[in-house]
Amino acid sequence: xxxxxxxxxxxxxxxxxxxxxxxxxxxxxxxxxxxxxxxxxxxxxxxxxxxxxxxxxxxxxxxxxxxxxxxxxxxxxxxxxxxxxxxxxxxxxxxxxxxxxxxxxxxxxxxxxxxxxxxxxxxxxxxxxxxxxxxxxxxxxxxxxxxxxxxxxxxxxxxxxxxxxxxxxxxxxxxxxxxxxxxxxxxxxxxxxxxxxxxxxxxxxxxxxxxxxxxxxxxxxxxxxxxxxxxxxxxxxxxxxxxxxxxxxxxxxxxxxxxxxxxxxxxxxxxxxxxxxxxxxxxxxxxxxxxxxxxxxxxxxxxxxxxxxxxxxxxxxxxxxxxxxxxxxxxxxxxxxxxxxx
Numbered sequence: 001x002x003x004x005x006x007x008x009x010x011x012x013x014x015x016x017x018x019x020x021x022x023x024x025x026x027x028x029x030x031x032x033x034x035x036x037x038x039x040x041x042x043x044x045x046x047x048x049x050x051x052x053x054x055x056x057x058x059x060x061x062x063x064x065x066x067x068x069x070x071x072x073x074x075x076x077x078x079x080x081x082x083x084x085x086x087x088x089x090x091x092x093x094x095x096x097x098x099x100x101x102x103x104x105x106x107x108x109x110x111x112x113x114x115x116x117x118x119x120x121x122x123x124x125x126x127x128x129x130x131x132x133x134x135x136x137x138x139x140x141x142x143x144x145x146x147x148x149x150x151x152x153x154x155x156x157x158x159x160x161x162x163x164x165x166x167x168x169x170x171x172x173x174x175x176x177x178x179x180x181x182x183x184x185x186x187x188x189x190x191x192x193x194x195x196x197x198x199x200x201x202x203x204x205x206x207x208x209x210x211x212x213x214x215x216x217x218x219x220x221x222x223x224x225x226x227x228x229x230x231x232x233x234x235x236x237x238x239x240x241x242x243x244x245x246x247x248x249x250x251x252x253x254x255x256x257x258x259x260x261x262x263x264x265x266x267x268x269x270x271x272x273x274x275x276x277x278x279x280x281x282x283x284x285x286x287x288x289x290x291x292x293x294x295x296x297x298x299x300x301x302x303x304x305x306x307x308x309x310x311x312x313x314x315x316x317x318x319x320x321x322x323x324x325x326x327x328x329x330x331x332x333x334x335x336x337x338x339x340x341x342x
Contacts, residue, residue, distance in 0.1 A: 121186045
């Protein structure tokens with residue numbers, strides 16, 4: 001027994017020294033960064049750096065801290081050992097790291113299958129929304145002015161309609177069609193663009209494109225489908241990437257639709273599984289926060305993947321496997337016909 005107490009004391013002392021060394025390294029790096037910033041503002045580079053730039057960076061760092069600090073707290077709190085009483089104040093770094101919490105949540109609840117269900121629903125929903133919302137936005141942008149105004153007003157009116165008002169009509173409709181307790185009922189809103197906001201985003205994106213570009217394509221023999229696929233989508237790829245990211249996040253975190261329309265537990269998504277885990281482990285907040293981290297990480301990975309396409313102009317068109325919107329359009333009088341087949 002004394003040997004065990006001595007070993008535990010040594011392990012605790014080693015962890016304490018490790019945290020102290022980490023804190024010293026953090027303070028050293030922070031001091032070095034502060035010295036560099038001071039040299040930029042006061043030193044030789046003061047003439048090249050304007051105070052507006054410094055103010056912009058400070059504002060950006062403040063906003064970043066506001067969004068990153070809660071996630072960092074959730075990450076560190078998910079590593080607290082089980083059975084400990086909740087801390088009286090914010091605990092940014094627990095004394096002991098319990099990585100077994102992540103394995104425990106998969107043992108308590110079937111999160112593996114629920115993650116697969118969420119990935120399936122989110123991927124299919126995002127792909128269908130990209131097609132339907134962009135097609136609807138392109139049709140609105142090519143409509144004459146008077147009917148286009150009415151369509152925009154109708155879309156804004158649908159956007160202002162609360163989602164709770166359509167729960168009962170959707171349930172009755174899906175029940176008559178026999179779609180209750182299927183994955184189809186979860187991705188059915190994607191056939192209508194998921195949200196009117198996404199249609200308006202594509203509409204505003206396509207309205208910025210020159211109308212003469214589509215008219216010249218129509219004179220060269222391109223129909224509406226080819227103009228949408230070969231010209232409109234590549235020009236609106238920032239909007240398309242934003243819609244894909246927002247739609248994936250919407251279906252990934254959707255809690256109401258799976259709860260209303262699904263009855264089988266093996267078809268539940270991760271959002272419902274998070275609620276099940278909370279009911280099974282009410283007092284173990286570390287397990288719940290570990291599940292929150294598992295649910296948040298895929299959305300962050302999708303965002304980082306989209307960032308790569310946004311930053312690279314050469315790789316972004318490859319997302320749609322399209323060519324440049326100004327390529328293969330011959331001049332008037334040229335006998336060579338454009339190659340619209342991708």
